[in-house]
Amino acid sequence: MNGTAHSLVLHRTHCLLLASGALFVPEADLLCVADLHLGRSERAARRGGPLLPPYETRATLERLEEAVALAKPATVVALGDSFDDDAAAHALDPGDRARLLALAEGRRWVWVAGNHDPGSMGAVPEWRGAGLVFRHEARAGAEAGEVSGHFHPKAACPGLRGRRPCFVTDGRRLILPAFGAYTGGLDTADPDLRALFADRAIAVLTGHRALAVPLPPARRCGAGG
């Protein structure tokens, strides 16, 4: 482990959880990112909300460009909520659109549909490859090898200030952190999120280095009460 990635076997597939928040699957030459939420500020403004700084698409694309330039994957899977809504996908700034197309050029690009962007860019509800199944939101009781996003998990580590976006996995299923610039987070202790994993599970924090920490076991009903 050189710090920029955490290496693990998910179900039967070797995976690299990158410090950038993207997943790389070497045997399939595949890069996967979740929850880009492009066009978030545009959507907020369109709906009469606050006028957020309109730079998140640029910031997210810059990070995505870096990740793609490093991995040079044959396939990219965007794991849903790539756009903050379907209209945001159409309202994408021409410059940003050109950057996105340039990124996709010469490689296969799979848009998985999310709850925010169910109908954009011919997105598919789920996609299978490299022995894994990619869908936006984890399903209770799903088969082993499920890769998903949606929750925007975040966790803390002793010695680091605040919480950071993180991967969560128990070796059967993997949830990715949100890759988008304007995304909040859900603590890994959240019962809905925690319940998706076995007792023995880890969070891999993103940032300069990928940092694995154990996930506290789920609180059992009645314990301590």
Place this chain on the structure above:
Amino acid sequence: MLAHAGERAVLLVAPTGAGKTLAGFLPSLIDLASGGREGLHTLYVSPLKALAADIRRNLLAPVEELGLPVRVEDRTGDTPQAARRRQRAEPPHILLTTPESLALLLSHEDAPHLFAGLQRVVVDEIHALAESKRGDQLFLLLSRLEALAPGFRRVGLSATVEDPEAMGRCLAPAPRDATIVRAPSGAEPDLSMMSRRPPPWAGGAALHAIPEVLDLVRAHRCTLVFHNTRAQAELFFHHLWMQNDEGLPIAIHHGSLAREQRQAVEAAMQRGELRAVVCTGTLDMGLDWGEVDLVIQMGAPKYVKRLVQRIGRANHRAGGRSRAVLVPAHRFEVIECVCAIEAAREGDLDGQTRGPGPLDVLCQHILIRACSGPFAADDLYAEVRTAGPYRDLPRADFDACLDFCATGGYALRAYDRWRRLVEHDGLWRLRDPRSARRIRMNLGTIEDKGTLKVRLRGSQAPLGEVEEYFASTLSPGDTFLIGGQIVRFESLREASVEVSRRRDREPRVPAFGGGKFPTSVALTRRILGLIEDRSAWVRLPRHTAEWLDLQARISRLPAWDRLLIETFPAEGRWHAALWGFAGWNAHQTLGLLLTRRMEAEGLDPLGFVATDHALLISGLRPVEAPARLLEPEGLRDGFEGWLAGNAVMKRTFRGVATIAGLIERQMPGLRRTGRQATFSSDILYDTLQRYDPGHLLLRVTREEAQRGLVDWGRIEEMLARVGPRIDHVRLTRVPPLAAPLLLERGRVPVEGRGRERLAEEAAARLLEEAGLDAL
């Protein structure tokens, strides 16, 4: 008061509760007594909801006794919807409200109709409002009222302040000034310092004084025990009860307790059931408690003005003599308490001049104006310049705020398609009228500090609040103090902290933000004056005079126009004590800047402690040339670079962005759908820094942080008064004055390069312990 009834603006300055509130209403009651009037005649604005309700009761008594045809109602955040609607349709003659509720009233389209007949506005506790953005907002709202009801009379009611003329300029419609009326001050207060035993060398909660405090409580009818911070109040209250063997009825009151709990304490106080209340600034003003006959100030008061206002809480009924006892929490505070008492006796009040009205509040005001209907930019600019704090507002600043409200004010203009305000035929209006609802829900300038409610497991009633940051440091099983009780942290649920009543460990004290003011410049000057003047030491207790004498013999005494720097070894480290006397915030900033420079020069700083009077930097190597580190140019350059990425800036930005309407406070129903929907304002701050560094809100944030938490102004002030007169004293052992600094809590670690690696090691250890390192 009646003599001035016809004047445009009158500021009545009188000690707390000298009957000035009723005096403020007298002209209104006389006006209204003749009857036959319709509509709103007088508006009363106070900073506290409770005060509005209380004044209503007090006003209703004479109104009913005399059978006056006057309707009096209050309107605050607690007023039910139905009553609010009725009030707008059929306004009372006298309406009692808060700045936030007034902002809401003025944001409606019927505001011109509602306020057309307004004759008088009474602003209570104006000194408290004027210290914060709530005051700036109120004065802007008065400028709006001036446009709706030209010429109405303004009355401000203020406690004793150092510069009534400046406050009068806030109240009066600019360019006018207010007439100042000073009520005669009552009997000279009886002020003393508790000095039977010397206080400890360091610490803040003055726990050593609990037996004496209990003696004082026993000897009086009712005592208010003031603390400077909530954390100290909690700690003191907890220990007080452990020694309160006879079970004297003593309660606690501060801003982080649940409203119900505070109200219960206030009610018990009014029924005369309590012998003492341990409290913070929340009781600096408000309801008149005639029973209080003693005020105890725990710790140095930091501001003479605040001390005087607190003293006024005791015995102010019927011109009695107020009694107050100051309790220094540590040795240095003995000097500070002596100086504060002398200043209070001489009426030598201190204060901080507030700069011009902040632009984030102006942005909100523009949005409020837009909600109530279309407006012309020129008209609104002229109008806001009649608000005292904005009397010198440059047009360019106004235009930048208007642009921010309309388009977000970004350098990237592609955003023109999505505007909040649009201009048609010279009039600005909301693009989407529905956005008025969202704007209204986010009105007000009271800072939302990101707190979480604390609840007992299985109960809905909150015990109080703690800051999110503190909550994030808790692990299940940790115990902490809230409302004087020890609770055990169980879990974090739905944005609240679940606790149980178990107590198996030494409790921690929650971190409450705010309340930690630096000592005022004027008081600092007095302190240094006393230290420099050996003949004045007779005014100090012997133990403290001897301490100073020892310092003079071993090292040197600090002075106003010199900077004393002592370097010495202790406990295997090298230390540098800088006696800057620039206040806690400025020393903290200086500590961050200097340790950065030291890190760059390979001096291996490990951390520092900032107090109000000094900065102590500890490291592995001695500082040989401190004067060079303090060279202003280099310091300033470092400051600019450091400031941008600073956590204090991010915190300040959150407040500014919320007030200006960039970030919305929690929308109802949003919490349910999951917290991943909301993201931290830090992200917006970083994004703006990177892509739009010239943005208006970054400018406002920078200016505010430099005045407030960063306090760069006081560093500059210190460097200017000190000039080249830096005295570097090299010692082989700990000098007397600096010794307590080694005991101070709140050491700030220097975040060197190794931090991430340390975290990695910790993480690897945890994984291994959990047997998860194979996963």
